[in-house]
Structure formats: structure tokens, C-alpha cells
Amino acid sequence: MDNLKAPGKPAKAVVLYSGGLDSSIALELVREWGVKTYPLHISHQLLAAQQLPSVPDLKTIDVTEELAQIVQEPEHGYGKNLNPCIDCRILMLKKAKEYMSEVKADFVVTGEVLEQRQMSQRLDTLMLIEKKAGLAGMVVRPLSGALLPATVPETQGLIKRQDMLMIRGRSRRLSLEIAKKKKVVEFLPPSGGCLLTDPGFSRRLADVLRFGKKIGASDIDLLKIGRHFRISPDAKLIVGRNEDENMKIDELADETRVFFYVPDTGSPNALLLGDRKYLSTAAAITARYSDKKNEPQVEVYYRHKGKSARTIVAPVDDEELKKWRI
Numbered sequence: 387m388d389n390l391k392a393p394g395k396p397a398k399a400v401v402l403y404s405g406g407l408d409s410s411i412a413l414e415l416v417r418e419w420g421v422k423t424y425p426l427h428i429s430h431q432l433l434a435a436q437q438l439p440s441v442p443d444l445k446t447i448d449v450t451e452e453l454a455q456i457v458q459e460p461e462h463g464y465g466k467n468l469n470p471c472i473d474c475r476i477l478m479l480k481k482a483k484e485y486m487s488e489v490k491a492d493f494v495v496t497g498e499v500l501e502q503r504q505m506s507q508r509l510d511t512l513m514l515i516e517k518k519a520g521l522a523g524m525v526v527r528p529l530s531g532a533l534l535p536a537t538v539p540e541t542q543g544l545i546k547r548q549d550m551l552m553i554r555g556r557s558r559r560l561s562l563e564i565a566k567k568k569k570v571v572e573f574l575p576p577s578g579g580c581l582l583t584d585p586g587f588s589r590r591l592a593d594v595l596r597f598g599k600k601i602g603a604s605d606i607d608l609l610k611i612g613r614h615f616r617i618s619p620d621a622k623l624i625v626g627r628n629e630d631e632n633m634k635i636d637e638l639a640d641e642t643r644v645f646f647y648v649p650d651t652g653s654p655n656a657l658l659l660g661d662r663k664y665l666s667t668a669a670a671i672t673a674r675y676s677d678k679k680n681e682p683q684v685e686v687y688y689r690h691k692g693k694s695a696r697t698i699v700a701p702v703d704d705e706e707l708k709k710w711r712i
């Protein structure tokens with residue numbers, strides 16, 4: 387194609403690939419332009435676990451720890467919930483920039499669509515994000531490129547402006563039409579964002595941040611599951627809601643946590659994090675969620691550092707429970 391760097395030397399681009407409709411189209415378009423692509427998937431534990439379509443040469447980078455740091459104090463604030471989308475996008479572009487130097491690519495491509503997301507895809511925020519990532523003018527957005535300022539690769543003649551599309555806004559209609567035309571058939575269903583956009587998850591996360599705890603990747607596993615109860619500033623209980631969560635709680639019951647269950651009944655598993663002086667309260671909440679919740683006294687077993695013991699408690703009543711529920 388006539389937009390190549392030099393004969394035999396195609397332009398090279400790192401393409402941020404989420405597996406969704408728009409980044410799948412962006413990848414296909416840039417390939418059609420004759421650009422050599424380096425697809426890059428930025429993964430973290432706050433994304434829904436989904437099998438990505440198979441993409442040749444896809445590189446995946448996990449940024450869970452970095453995102454966990456960002457979420458504690460994002461420079462550009464939060465969206466509706468605790469989603470620091472602007473800082474998160476800056477992080478993604480920084481990773482793309484690193485990969486770009488590694489593979490000696492000429493620019494970065496994203497599937498972003500102008501004004502598709504209010505917080506991170508307005509013209510001013512798109513420009514801010516690429517500048518903060520050290521990629522001003524180096525990010526090509528093929529789906530909306532004809533509506534955006536000219537990029538460096540365009541001015542260098544590596545790609546052509548007339549190849550860019552003019553998609554804008556939240557509707558997926560145009561993207562779906564293009565996907566059909568380009569035979570892009572494998573992509574993930576639309577999602578409203580990661581777990582940080584979920585009000586329940588954000589509430590649980592806000593509770594951890596309020597009590598001054600630093601968040602790491604292992605805390606995220608716990609925030610994803612169960613009912614959460616703040617018993618005191620230094621004690622929290624997590625109660626499983628189904629079999630999967632009960633199994634997960636069992637797996638996460640390490641030396642620092644106390645594991646609870648009610649024997650011989652449909653019982654949730656529960657995990658006390660923090661001060662052990664709240665063992666009885668934790669046992670009473672566990673009993674409340676067991677099939678024996680209407681009995682006056684319930685035997686609850688607990689396990690800590692490999693040793694098991696039991697206690698007998700009255701299930702906590704619902705009014706009392708309210709004051710602890712997160």
C-alpha cells in the first residue's frame with residue numbers, strides 16, 4: 387500500500403485490544419492499511435473473567451497491582467462509582483508506550499470512539515490522556531480519527547486520514563455495520579466497564595479505603611465475593627452467598643483470617659478479617675445466614691491457623707445486622 391514507510395518496511399503499531407467490538411474493528415482496519423500490528427491486551431482482576439477471541443501474537447500485560455494503587459488516590463478523580471477511568475486509560479497507554487519501544491513501533495492504536503464514554507472519551511480527555519501517557523499525537527483512533535486532530539503518523543504519511551472513520555457517540559449501530567462488512571465476527575459482548583463501575587463493589591472498596599487499608603491484588607479477590615459486614619474499624623466479616631463463593635472463601639482462609647461454618651446444615655462459609663475479639667459476633671452473623679437461623683442457639687465451628695474450635699451463639703437479628711452491613 388502507498389501508506390507504508392518504505393518499500394518492504396511497513397509501519398508498525400501497538401494496538402490496544404480489549405476483545406470488544408471497537409478494538410476488534412480497529413485491529414482489522416489497521417491491518418487492512420498494511421500496518422504491522424502488535425496487539426496488546428491490558429488485563430486486571432477487576433475485569434469480568436471472559437475468554438478473549440483468539441488473536442495471533444496477542445501480548446497480555448496484567449496491571450492489577452498498579453490499578454489497585456491508582457484506585458486509592460486517582461489524580462483525575464472517579465467516575466460515578468470508584469472507577470478512575472482517566473488514570474486507568476493513562477496507565478493503559480503508558481503500557482502501550484513501553485511495548486511500542488520494545489517492538490520499535492511507530493504509533494499506538496485504540497478502538498476508542500469519540501464521546502462513547504462520558505468520562506474518558508470526550509475530545510479534551512482523549513487528548514489529556516495521551517499527553518499524560520507521553521504519547522501526545524501518537525495515538526491513532528481509526529473509528530473516530532476523521533473527527534479528531536491529525537496525528538503524527540498521519541503527518542508523517544505513515545497512514546492516511548481518509549482511511550479513518552467518523553463514528554461518534556454511544557450507539558453501536560455503525561460499529562456493528564462495519565464489523566459485518568469487514569467480517570469481524572468474534573468479539574466480546576458489550577460491558578459497562580470493570581468492577582469499579584459496580585455500585586456494590588465500589589461500596590465495599592470504599593469501606594476498605596475508609597479504614598485506611600492499602601489495597602493489593604489479594605484484597606480484590608475478597609472484595610469480589612460475599613456479603614460484607616464492618617463489625618469494627620479493625621474487623622470485617624465476609625459471608626458466602628452461594629456454593630462458588632463458599633469454596634472461594636475456604637481457599638482464601640489463610641493464617642491471618644478466621645474461617646466459620648455451621649455444621650450439618652446449609653451453611654455459608656464466612657471469613658473474619660482482623661481482630662479476633664469479634665469471634666462471637668462473626669459466629670452470630672454466620673448462624674443468621676445458615677438454615678438454623680430461627681433456632682435460639684446455634685453451634686458454629688471456626689478454624690484458625692489449622693486449629694478448629696466451636697462456639698454456641700444466638701443468630702444475630704436483622705435489625706442489628708443492618709448496622710454492620712456494607
Ligand code: SF4
Nearest residue numbers: 469470471474579580
Ligand atoms: S471501566 Fe475500569 S477498566 Fe475501564 S477504564 Fe474505567 S477503571 Fe479502567
